[in-house]
Amino acid sequence: MARYAAKRIVGMVPTVFILLFLVVVMIDFIPGDVIDVMMEEAGTNPELRARLEQELGLDRHVIVRYFDYAGNVMRGDFGTSLWGNAPIGPELVKRIPVTLEIAFLATVMGSFVGVLFGVVSALRQDSILDYALRSIAIAGISVPNFAIATFIVVMPAIWWGISPRLDYVTWAEDPIGHFKIILIPAMVLALNLAAAMMRLSRTTMLEVLRQDYIRTARAKGLAGAQVTIRHALKNALIPVITLMGLQVAFLIGGSVIVESVFVIPGLGRFLITSIGQRDYPVLQGIVFLLGFFVMTVNLLIDLSYAYFDPRIRYS
């Protein structure tokens, strides 16, 4: 188990370095004319342009910039914003909990509902309920989340004259209000997740239920529920946990959308605003942070396999 954990953690190191490299190198790909546009907004002036290039780091060689950036990031220094020279690190840190909260809430709600309905659907295979749930699940992954988000903001206003609160308050200021504000965006994200979870857990549950050891358990006379939960479910959940890991990436992408629509000051919205301002260092920091976060979550999930599948523990 320790060897497995060590191997996995060590395996993450090269990917982090590659990610840092991509983040640093992306500046090089900005077409010259984009810099021209940035200059246009500030008035053309070769000296100013040279300074801008210096701030972006383009005057130095890529390898130098890479080690520089990597070293800084490891100390928590994400550079300074092109707008106002404020350090980026604290800005990122401020917004991380907001995004995490919504992502976490969405994961919890989505997984619970998804697995529940998936198991029910598997146990009642080919019944009307099964077909209904499966159709709803396909609809859930087909309707785009930005459409749902937009509708939730727009339609109640048209029909009933009310609309969800769009002014964000923190937990400290107003716990109830805060919760009410993040609930709806989390639900929008959870819908997609629940649908995907439902489909997968249904499939894996069906596979597991077909196994011989389930027949043995039933033959031994174990009650249905006991068979389901103690024997079938635990094994069926392994691929589902893998899916959760993949879905984290989707969730972060989705949070960009819901944070935009619901005006929530998280990392997703920060990404959008920094793009609008052409604040590339901020973009670098956010991209790196999000990628790193997803990698960490996947690592934790891989490590959790040891709990679910004892064969891994002893390999």
Place this chain on the structure above:
Amino acid sequence: MAVEVAAPRSVLLRDPGRFRLASASMTRFARRKPLGAIGAVLMVVFIAVAVAAPLVAPYSPLEHSSERLASPSGEHLAGTDQFGRDTLSRLIYGARTSLYVGVAATILSAIPAVLIGMSSAYFGGTYDYLVQRFVDTIQALPGLILLITILVILGGGLWNVIFALSFNRAIVGSRVMRGATMGVQNEVYVEAALASGATTLRIMLRHLLPNIVPTIIVVYSLGFGTVILAEASLSFLGYGIPPPSPSWGGMLAADGRAYMFAAPWMLWGPTIALAIVVFAINMFGDAIRDVLDPRLRGSR
């Protein structure tokens, strides 16, 4: 029936009865997987509408008119937007955009994915390790974030969108292709081919590739829907297809939200269109996967 099965392939190819064979298997598919058949029909409708857009659309999607924000009527079945453009025509041409981007991105991503995945699995070793670490990194970046980043750097526009989508899906898909190749490369017939002196290229083309075709079909039939949704999301956020080109995502964002109180039908059109098309693709893809994936046989 027995005659059709026993006949040699060359006869079947010239046999007029082969159409009956094809339609027989299609009706069998429709009966076993009704949801998938419905999905297939809807997809055909979508493709037909998109391809025949100039013939089907009542107006040009770019033509401004004086009837702005008109509600649905006999003249404009889906109403008009803030420039007086007919919403229905924009929806139909938007289908064309979605289809174009979907097909282009799917094909342009499938080829590199197969190449990278197959070579990674077959050659193994350091090459495999390095390639997979790179794939890990790209996979760790949430799809939308990666797409937005690429498009911010390269700029928007149709071909940049297609490139970004293809890049993302090629890298992510290569992992699946690698898994599929690893599943078949240890089979006996590969060993036999190797022993009889087949070149690497021959083994890959003649033995490995045909056996991962089911995986390719499943992944890219479902992936088609993902690409369409991704393009819509990008257009919604403003990084995708630039206006005034009609795109379902863009119609929902810029136009829909700004005028949502005056003209809510501008929201319904693209949403329903997207939902139906992606729904159809998913149903069809599901059915294909059930048919092609032997592990799931026995569970309908």
